[in-house]
Each structure stands twice: as structure tokens, then as C-alpha cells.
Amino acid sequence: MPNFAIIGSGAMGSAVAKRLIDHGATVLTYLEGRSEQTIVRAKAAGMVPVGHQELTKAELILSIVPPAQAIKVAGLVADISSEMQAPPPFIDLNAIAPKTMQALAARFEGSGIEVLDGAIIGGPPVPGKSGPTIYISGDTAERSRLLEDCGLRIRRLDGPLGAASALKMCYAGINKGFTGLGTAMLLAASRSGAAESLKAELSDSLPDVDRKLSRSIPDMYPKAYRWVAEMQEIADFLGDDDPAATIFRGMADLFARMAGDVEGSRVLVGRLDEIIASSGTEN
Amino acid sequence: MPNFAIIGSGAMGSAVAKRLIDHGATVLTYLEGRSEQTIVRAKAAGMVPVGHQELTKAELILSIVPPAQAIKVAGLVADISSEMQAPPPFIDLNAIAPKTMQALAARFEGSGIEVLDGAIIGGPPVPGKSGPTIYISGDTAERSRLLEDCGLRIRRLDGPLGAASALKMCYAGINKGFTGLGTAMLLAASRSGAAESLKAELSDSLPDVDRKLSRSIPDMYPKAYRWVAEMQEIADFLGDDDPAATIFRGMADLFARMAGDVEGSRVLVGRLDEIIASSGTEN
Numbered sequence: 001m002p003n004f005a006i007i008g009s010g011a012m013g014s015a016v017a018k019r020l021i022d023h024g025a026t027v028l029t030y031l032e033g034r035s036e037q038t039i040v041r042a043k044a045a046g047m048v049p050v051g052h053q054e055l056t057k058a059e060l061i062l063s064i065v066p067p068a069q070a071i072k073v074a075g076l077v078a079d080i081s082s083e084m085q086a087p088p089p090f091i092d093l094n095a096i097a098p099k100t101m102q103a104l105a106a107r108f109e110g111s112g113i114e115v116l117d118g119a120i121i122g123g124p125p126v127p128g129k130s131g132p133t134i135y136i137s138g139d140t141a142e143r144s145r146l147l148e149d150c151g152l153r154i155r156r157l158d159g160p161l162g163a164a165s166a167l168k169m170c171y172a173g174i175n176k177g178f179t180g181l182g183t184a185m186l187l188a189a190s191r192s193g194a195a196e197s198l199k200a201e202l203s204d205s206l207p208d209v210d211r212k213l214s215r216s217i218p219d220m221y222p223k224a225y226r227w228v229a230e231m232q233e234i235a236d237f238l239g240d241d242d243p244a245a246t247i248f249r250g251m252a253d254l255f256a257r258m259a260g261d262v263e264g265s266r267v268l269v270g271r272l273d274e275i276i277a278s279s280g281t282e283n
Numbered sequence: 284m285p286n287f288a289i290i291g292s293g294a295m296g297s298a299v300a301k302r303l304i305d306h307g308a309t310v311l312t313y314l315e316g317r318s319e320q321t322i323v324r325a326k327a328a329g330m331v332p333v334g335h336q337e338l339t340k341a342e343l344i345l346s347i348v349p350p351a352q353a354i355k356v357a358g359l360v361a362d363i364s365s366e367m368q369a370p371p372p373f374i375d376l377n378a379i380a381p382k383t384m385q386a387l388a389a390r391f392e393g394s395g396i397e398v399l400d401g402a403i404i405g406g407p408p409v410p411g412k413s414g415p416t417i418y419i420s421g422d423t424a425e426r427s428r429l430l431e432d433c434g435l436r437i438r439r440l441d442g443p444l445g446a447a448s449a450l451k452m453c454y455a456g457i458n459k460g461f462t463g464l465g466t467a468m469l470l471a472a473s474r475s476g477a478a479e480s481l482k483a484e485l486s487d488s489l490p491d492v493d494r495k496l497s498r499s500i501p502d503m504y505p506k507a508y509r510w511v512a513e514m515q516e517i518a519d520f521l522g523d524d525d526p527a528a529t530i531f532r533g534m535a536d537l538f539a540r541m542a543g544d545v546e547g548s549r550v551l552v553g554r555l556d557e558i559i560a561s562s563g564t565e566n
Binding site (some may be wrong): 237 | 405445540
């Protein structure tokens with residue numbers, strides 16, 4: 001019996017598959033209609049392409065796709081599992097808001113299929129390194145132990161369905177939000193002729209912050225366009241009752257401006273690079 | 284001839300005075316109408332109380348007062364200096380926005396009095412430690428060298444009048460903004476049953492961030508009410524053209540909620556303390 005099916009063989013999906021396969025597992029996937037690049041990557045990872053229906057032969061079905069596709073994938077799994085006696089549990093590992101996770105779970109109501117909420121924090125697993133942490137909430141039957149046994153780092157949360165998704169939102173809010181704060185303030189300092197002094201003061205009195213921003217701001221440029229939607233998702237997650245929702249609506253606008261600059265004149269990128277490269281010393 | 288006059292003998296003003304006095308300087312101040320506590324603190328630091336007019340006998344006049352009083356103090360200095368042949372330069376060291384600094388400087392127009400923009404970053408100087416850094420912009424005549432010679436850490440900025448104030452805004456935006464992000468996300472995680480996992484993940488993958496938040500969030504409680512105005516000031520400084528202004532309007536609302544909680548039910552404080560105290564481990 002094959003161990004796993006993974007729907008989605010992007011950078012994360014195929015790397016997770018490879019980690020499982022390296023630990024002796026079989027990983028099924030569905031590739032019909034996918035790009036040549038995706039097919040090549042999935043096969044290179046050792047994933048086994050099968051038809052829709054065969055995905056249900058796995059002991060666990062995982063979804064690792066872009067957030068916008070999460071609900072559609074769940075619908076597919078609900079369809080193919082609907083006629084089965086003992087369908088495999090389904091774990092959504094996508095970066096979706098807890099409310100979206102609840103809507104997703106609703107697709108399975110009355111089907112007898114166990115649905116779990118997961119979230120991946122960290123980059124794709126790389127051979128020889130421990131890799132990301134996968135959080136799973138509501139896993140009272142410890143379905144995720146199978147993944148743990150195959151080399152993945154799993155943490156189970158006691159919280160309700162949606163808790164893992166919430167965790168991912170909160171982590172991103174701190175981590176990416178911090179990059180946003182730094183971006184905004186370095187640009188503002190630059191407009192006021194205070195950028196080099198700000199850099200010097202940060203490197204002096206907050207060296208951790210200085211190091212982190214010097215790395216995370218350039219890393220953000222190519223991702224800024226994706227972060228716009230992520231920040232809006234965090235704002236929605238917080239809800240209108242939470243004053244912090246406004247913070248993330250502002251973050252979304254800030255990253256939208258950055259994304260426009262990255263694709264366009266790169267004036268802001270140039271200014272940020274210059275500040276980050278500066279020794280940060282003043283007369 | 285006395286070296287300095289300092290208007291304002293709060294925690295910062297009196298500690299700066301003490302540092303100067305410890306290095307052999309004389310520091311004049313004006314105490315009429317001030318509280319018993321302020322008078323005791325000023326005298327303990329060794330400051331010399333004088334009448335208004337005598338403040339102009341100093342070589343430099345410094346203003347170290349709450350931001351809301353900065354303009355009034357500048358007006359007083361403009362008045363007492365107006366009849367003098369060679370009035371001493373005036374340095375505003377308060378946490379005000381660059382625009383406020385420009386309005387303040389306008390009070391001295393045509394008076395021949397040299398006005399400098401300064402900002403103090405860091406806590407009050409403590410004997411045996413190097414103390415805060417004092418940034419001064421537009422100081423082409425190096426008036427601030429007098430302060431440097433008396434044990435203070437001075438950095439001169441090449442930027443225009445207002446650059447030192449801008450630096451202070453930007454630094455606070457990063458530092459206090461980060462505390463705001465952490466506060467918002469720990470509370471959101473707690474509502475979703477994911478707080479302990481978030482704490483564990485931060486301590487694991489972002490240990491610097493975890494340490495900084497564990498210190499800075501409790502430090503914020505008694506200051507939250509003050510930070511509301513500071514965040515609004517940063518939003519005004521950024522201006523409506525900057526999407527990041529929205530971030531700081533949200534921060535102001537967040538700290539207003541915290542300030543209300545600190546004075547009221549302390550439900551949020553209790554929740555944050557619990558998360559910060561948690562070992563951050565999950566099953």
C-alpha cells in the first residue's frame with residue numbers, strides 16, 4: 001500500500017515528497033494538465049504519477065498548493081473519496097486563513113473523511129538539514145505520526161481546526177511585518193537625510209535588528225507581490241474588531257508599492273540597497 | 284561663565300545635567316512653578332536654579348521636555364534671548380516630528396539665534412555607562428562639541444534641520460512598531476488556541492525575536508498610553524502619500540487598546556504575560 005499522496009508538486013510539495021521517499025515511502029501524485037517543469041520536478045523527486053482515483057490508495061492525502069487553489073483541491077479529494085468505505089485522512093498544509101480552513105472542512109461534512117489543518121513554517125526540506133516544521137491541529141488520532149516516521153518534523157497543536165493556519169498567519173505577521181516596518185522606516189529616513197545615521201544607530205544599539213533587516217529586505221523584493229495578498233489575508237484573519245487589522249492593510253499597501261517598484265523603476269530598491277550597503281557611519 | 288542651561292529636569296533632563304556636571308560643567312535651570320519632586324531631582328543632580336533671564340548666560344541652551352511642551356519652551360527662549368547682542372545657540376532635544384521642529388525653528392526667525400535640531404536615542408545616562416546617543420543635525424559650527432567634551436555621546440548628521448527628529452521617528456517606528464506587531468500577533472494566536480505553538484516556533488526559528496518580544500512587551504504596558512501619541516506622530520511624519528502611515532495609525536489604535544486594558548481589566552496583559560511565561564513547548 002502506498003504511504004502518501006501529495007497534491008501539488010511545486011518547490012515545497014516536491015521537496016516534502018523527496019524527504020518522505022528518501023525515508024522509504026511511496027508518494028503518489030496527480031500531474032495531468034500540469035506544466036512540463038512541474039512534471040519534471042515531480043519525477044525527479046521520485047513521485048509516482050497516477051490518475052485521480054488512485055490517489056485514495058494512500059494512507060494520507062496531503063495538499064501543498066498555492067493558497068488560492070486550496071479549496072478546489074479539497075473539493076477534488078472529497079469527490080474521489082466519497083464512495084469509499086474507509087477513505088484516507090486529508091491534511092491541508094496550505095497558507096490559508098482559519099476561516100478559509102473552516103470553509104474547506106465544510107466540503108467534507110457528512111463524508112466520514114477526517115480533515116486536518118496543517119501549516120508549514122520554514123523553507124522546503126533540503127537533504128542533510130532538518131527542514132521546516134509542520135504544525136498539525138486537531139490530530140487526536142495522531143495521523144501525522146506517519147509523516148514523522150518518514151523524516152518530517154511535526155508538531156501537533158492542541159487547538160481546534162484552524163489553529164495551525166492561525167499559527168502560520170501570526171508567525172508571518174511578525175516576521176514579514178517586521179520586514180515591512182524596516183522597509184518603511186529606512187525609506188522615510190532616506191527622504192529626510194537621516195538614513196545613514198539610522199543604519200548606524202541600529203547597528204550600534206539593535207545589532208540583531210540591523211542584521212535581520214539587512215538580510216530580509218533584499219529577500220523581500222521578488223516576493224513583495226505575493227506578500228500583498230498575504231498581508232490582506234492576515235488583516236482579514238484579525239478581523240475588523242482588532243485594531244491591528246489596520247496595521248496589515250497598511251502593510252499590504254506598502255508591499256504593493258514595493259512590488260510596483262521592483263517591476264518598474266526600481267528607485268526604492270536602489271535606495272534601500274544603498275542604505276543597507278552603507279557602513280552606517282557618520283562624521 | 285556657566286556652560287549650559289537645560290530647560291526640563293525630568294528623568295532625562297536631570298540625568299543629562301548630572302553627566303555634564305560630573306565632567307566639571309555648570310548647568311543652570313529654571314524651576315519656578317515646578318513640582319516638589321522636580322525641584323528635589325534637579326538639585327540632587329547639582330543643577331543651579333535661576334530666573335528666566337539668567338538662562339541666557341549659558342554657552343548653550345538645551346530643551347529636554349515632553350514633546351507637547353517643546354514649542355512653548357522655544358517661545359520662552361526666543362523671548363529671553365531677543366534683546367541680547369550674542370544670544371547662545373538653542374538645541375531642541377525633544378521627540379517631535381520634523382514638521383514640528385520646523386514650526387519651532389520659525390519662532391526664532393530674524394532673531395539671529397542659532398537653532399539646532401537634536402534627538403536623544405536611548406535611556407537617561409547612568410554613571411559608569413556610556414549612555415544614550417544624542418544626534419544633532421545642521422550643526423555646521425559644531426556647537427555640540429561642548430557637550431561631547433563634557434561626557435555625552437554626540438553624533439552630528441549632515442542632513443537638514445529636522446533630520447535628527449526624523450531619525451528618532453524612524454528608530455521608534457522600527458523598535459516600538461516591532462513590539463506592537465508582537466503584541467498583536469500573540470493576542471491573535473491566543474484567540475485561536477495557537478499561542479504556545481507560536482511561542483515555541485519563535486523561540487526555535489527566531490530566537491532573537493523571541494527574546495526581544497519577551498522583554499519589550501511587558502516593558503510596554505506602562506508606556507502604552509504615551510505610545511499612542513508617538514505612533515500618531517510617526518503616521519503624520521510619514522504623511523498621507525506613504526502607505527506606511529496606515530500601519531502607524533493601526534499601531535496607535537492597538538496601543539490605545541493596550542493602554543485601556545492596563546488601566547482597566549488587565550485581561551490582555553494577563554494573556555500576554557501567560558504566553559511570555561509559557562515554556563513554549565507543545566506535546
